[in-house]
Amino acid sequence: MAPVSRGPAQIDVLTRALDDAVEEVFHLMTGVHCLPVSQCPVEERAMISAVIGLAGAMSGTCALYSGEKVALRMSEILTGTSSPKLNDTVKDAVGEICNMIAGAWKGRLPALSSECMLSTPTIISGTNYQIHNQRLEFRLEQFYGFEDSSFTFTVVSESLE
Amino acid sequence: MSNIAALIVDDSSVMRKIVERALRQAGICLGEVFEASSGVEALKLLEQKRVDLILSDINMPAMDGLEFLRQLRTQNLAPDVPVVMITTESSEEHVRDAIAAGAQGYIRKPFTPDQVKDRILPLFGSA
Numbered sequence: 703m704a705p706v707s708r709g710p711a712q713i714d715v716l717t718r719a720l721d722d723a724v725e726e727v728f729h730l731m732t733g734v735h736c737l738p739v740s741q742c743p744v745e746e747r748a749m750i751s752a753v754i755g756l757a758g759a760m761s762g763t764c765a766l767y768s769g770e771k772v773a774l775r776m777s778e779i780l781t782g783t784s785s786p787k788l789n790d791t792v793k794d795a796v797g798e799i800c801n802m803i804a805g806a807w808k809g810r811l812p813a814l815s816s817e818c819m820l821s822t823p824t825i826i827s828g829t830n831y832q833i834h835n836q837r838l839e840f841r842l843e844q845f846y847g848f849e850d851s852s853f854t855f856t857v858v859s860e861s862l863e
Numbered sequence: 864m865s866n867i868a869a870l871i872v873d874d875s876s877v878m879r880k881i882v883e884r885a886l887r888q889a890g891i892c893l894g895e896v897f898e899a900s901s902g903v904e905a906l907k908l909l910e911q912k913r914v915d916l917i918l919s920d921i922n923m924p925a926m927d928g929l930e931f932l933r934q935l936r937t938q939n940l941a942p943d944v945p946v947v948m949i950t951t952e953s954s955e956e957h958v959r960d961a962i963a964a965g966a967q968g969y970i971r972k973p974f975t976p977d978q979v980k981d982r983i984l985p986l987f988g989s990a
Contacts, residue, residue: 726973727973730973730974730975731881731973731974777877780877780881781877781880781881782884790876791876791877794875794876794877794878795877797875798875798877798878798881801875801922801951801972802951802972802973804951805950805951805952805953805972806951806953806972806973809951809952809953809954809971815953815954816954816955816956816957820922820951820952821922822874822922822923822924
């Protein structure tokens with residue numbers, strides 16, 4: 703199996719696959735479109751993070767970073783139920799959105815589809831934290847917007863082979 | 864088609880509710896709906912309860928969906944009940960593994976109610 707290269711053309715393929723995956727997940731599961739945006743306001747950056755481990759052909763993580771209000775809205779449009787605060791349902795919903803995006807993204811990439819495994823989601827909530835990846839060699843960070851909200855999705859990897 | 868008793872197996876309670884909602888939106892007449900958060904819990908439930916349909920995730924902690932399916936067949940629990948996998952894993956290899964383990968269908972997440980209907984109704988003789 704050919705390794706996933708890190709040239710500009712391949713980065714573009716990975717990015718477009720992520721854009722398509724995000725839109726597919728949001729549109730099919732919530733009826734709402736979600737498209738790339740140029741930036742994400744600081745207050746919408748990190749109050750809750752969902753992290754999925756990648757193993758196999760790619761070793762690293764996929765992560766969704768969201769502010770509290772955005773997470774509450776994500777949960778509401780996914781489940782059809784509103785929550786007043788970051789409870790277990792909201793965390794579960796954000797984790798599932800991250801899970802589906804990660805799966806839809808890797809499913810679009812022949813080198814990863816059956817050769818890269820996903821972990822179950824881990825949810826981290828709170829303020830003023832950073833997620834540190836050792837031996838980071840590749841990082842893809844995109845901002846996405848739906849309705850008047852935005853969030854960040856990253857793919858980081860220690861290798862691409 | 865009379866009311867179908869369904870078992871939904873997924874470690875996410877949100878996803879279990881979403882699957883139930885999709886089944887109803889697909890026009891499937893549901894009777895009792897049972898939920899299990901793991902393959903182990905599902906096997907225990909099936910020792911006590913009778914269902915007409917099982918929908919299971921694949922990526923779950925402790926016992927994944929394929930192992931749950933294998934145990935179902937090994938223990939001869941719910942022998943004539945169709946099992947449909949609902950999962951983010953979409954490769955041909957994963958589909959083949961699921962069918963080989965005894966699944967009657969496969970639905971990839973994300974999904975629409977129409978996709979659920981197309982996979983489930985034929986299992987009960989409806990188009």
